[in-house]
Amino acid sequence: MIRYAVVGAGWITQEAFLPAVPQTGNSRVTAIVSGNLKGARRLAEFHQIEQVIDYRGFDDLLRSDSVDAVYIAVPNPMHADFAVRAARAGKHVMVEKPIATSIEQARTMIKAARGHGVMLMTSYRLHNDAATVNALTSLRSGKIGTPLFFSALFGFQSQIGNHRLKGEHWGGPLQDIGIYCINAARHVFEAEPVEVFAMSARPTDDPRFEEVDASVAVTMRFPEGRLAEFFCSFGAYDVDAYRIVGTHGELRVENGFRFESGTRVVLDTRSNVEHVSFERYDQFAGQIHYFSDCIINGTRPEPDGEEGLADLTVLLAIERSLQTGRPQKVRSSPRKRHPVSEMIRKIPTTNKRLLLS
Template identity: 60%
Template sequence: MIKYAVVGAGWISQQAFLPGVAQSENSKVSAIVTGDRDKAARLANFYGVGRIVDYDGYDALLGSSEIDAVYIALPNDLHADHAIRAARAGKHVLVEKPLATSEQDALAMIAAAREAGVFLMTAYRLHNEPGTVAVLEHIRSGAIGQPLFFQSMFSFQAAAGNHRLKAASWGGPLQDLGVYCVNAARHIFAEEPIEAMAMVNRPIDDPRFREVEASVAALLRFPSGGLAQFVASFGAAPVDTYRVVGTSGDLELDPGFRFETATKLRLRRDGDVRETQFPQIDHFGAQVKYFSDCIMAGTPPEADGEEGLADLRALVAIEKAGLTGQPQSITSPPRGRHPTPDMVRLTPATDRRLVL
C-alpha cells in the first residue's frame, strides 16, 4: 500500500483524487497539506486521513515515514517548488499538468527526481483509460491508414474567481484544456511537433478574462506532415471531442477528455461505421493505481517528467505564437514510450465524495 500526501485540497482533489484513491486498492491518503485547516478536517474525517499539515509543516511531513509519495494539485506556478522539495526528501511525485510554468523549472524537477532516485509522474490520467488507449491501438494497427490530421475542441464555462483565470498562476484555457489536445496529438502521430501557430480571443466585456484569454486556437505541425488543430476555451459550452483522419479512414472519440463521462469511439472506414462504448472508470483511481504499481515494482512510469516537459514546450510555443502572430519552432527529442494496453486500469467509478 503506497501512502500519499495530497498537497492542495481544492476542487480537483475533492472531486476526483481523494475519491479515486479510495477505489485504487493499492493506495491510501495519509496526509492532507493545505492552508484551510477546517476544510481539511472535514475531508480527513470523511476519508479517514490521519494527518493534516499546513504549508509550513510540509518539509517536516516529507521528512517523516508517514508518506511514500505526494500528489501536487496546486496552482501551476507552485508545482516546481513543492515537487522538488518532495523529491529531495526521497518521496515519489505525482504532479498535475502542466508540469511547470517554464522549461527551466521542469528540467529542475526532472533532475531532482533523478538525483534522488524517485519517480516523477505527470498526471495524464487518460493514459490509463481504455478508450484513449484503444484509439492509439487502432492507429498502430493501421485501422485508418497513416494519420494525417487531428482536430479537437475542448471547452466549458469557467467560473469567475477560479485560480485558472489568474495570469500569475499561468492560468488559461491553453494550459488547462489545451494540454490534453497537445498530448493526444503527440501520441496519435507518435512524434513531437516541430512548429506551432495560434490565435487567441479575449473579450473586452467579460470580466473573467481580464488576465487570460477566453479561447485559443492552435495548429501544430509534425515531422511526418501530420497536422493537429484544436480550440480550447473557458468561455463556451461544454464540449470535449477529437477526431483523427487518416489515408483510409477516420476515428472519433466523443467524449474524449473529461473524467466525468465514459469515452465512446467511432471508427469509419470503407463505408463501415463501428462504435465502441467504453466503461466508465474512475480516472484518478486508475492513475494512482498505475503509479503505485510502478512504485512497488520499481518500474518508471510512462508519463514521466520528460512527458510533461514535451507538452510544456509545445504550450510555450503556442502561447508565444498567439501573442506574436508568428509561427514558433519547437524542439523536443523523440519519445520512445506511449500509452499501451498494459497501462489501463479498470478502476470502478464511485459516487462517494465530499466537495466543500
C-alpha cells in the same frame, strides 16, 4: 500499500483524487497539506485521513515515515517547489499538469527525481484509460491507414472566481485544457510538433477574462507532412471530442478528455463503420493505481517528467506565437514510449465525496 500526502485541497483533490484513492486497493492518503486548515480538517475527517498540515509543515512531514509519495495539486507556479522538495526527501511525486511554468523548473524537477532515486509522474489520467488506449491501438494497427490530420474541441463555461482564470496562476484554457489536446496529438502521431501557430480571443465585456484569454485556436505541424489543430475555451458551450483523419478512414473519439462520463470511439472506413462505447471508470483511480504499481515494482512510469516537459515545451511555443503573432519552431526529442494496453486500469467510481464551497 503506497501512502500519499495530498498537497493542495482544491476542487480536483476533493472531486477526483481523494474519492479515487480507496478504490485502488494499493494506495491510501495519510496526510493533507493545505493553506486552508479548516477545510482540510473537514476533508480529513470525511475520508478518515490521519494528518492535516499547513504548507509550513511540509518539510517536517517529508522527514517523517508517514508518506511514500506526494500528489501535487496546487496552482501551476507552485508545482516545482513542492516537487523538488519532495524528491530530495526521497518521496515519489505525482504532479498535476502542466508540470511547471518554465523549462528550467521542469528540468530541475526531473534532475531532482533522478538524483534521489524516486519516481516522477505527470498526472495524465487518460494514459490509463481504456477508450484512449483503444483509439491509439487502432491507429497503430493501420485501421485508417496513415494518420494525416488531428482535430480537437475542448471547452466549457468556467465560473467566475475560479483560480484557473488568474494570470498569477498561469491560468487560461490553453494551459488547463489545451494541454489535453496537445498530448493527444503527440501520441496520435507518435511524434513531436516542429512548428506551432496560435490565435486567441478575449471579450472586453466579460469579467471572467480580465487576466486570461477566453479561447485559443492552435495549428501544429508534425514531421512527414502531418497537421493538427485544436480549439480550447473557458467561455464556450460544452465540447469534448477529437478526430483523426487517415489515408483510408477516420477515427472519432467523443467525450474524449473529461472524466465525468463514458466515451465512444467511432471507426469509419469505406467498408465499415464501427461504434465502440466504453463505460465510465474512475480515471483518477486508474492513474493512482498505475503509479503505485510503478513504485512497488520499481518501473519507471510512461508519463514521466520528460512527458510533462514535452507538453510544456509546446505550450511555451504556443504562448510565444500568441505574443508575436507569428509561427514558432518547436524542438523536442521524440518520445520512445506511449500509452499501451498494459497500462489500462478499469476501476469502479464511487459516490463518496465531499465538496466544500
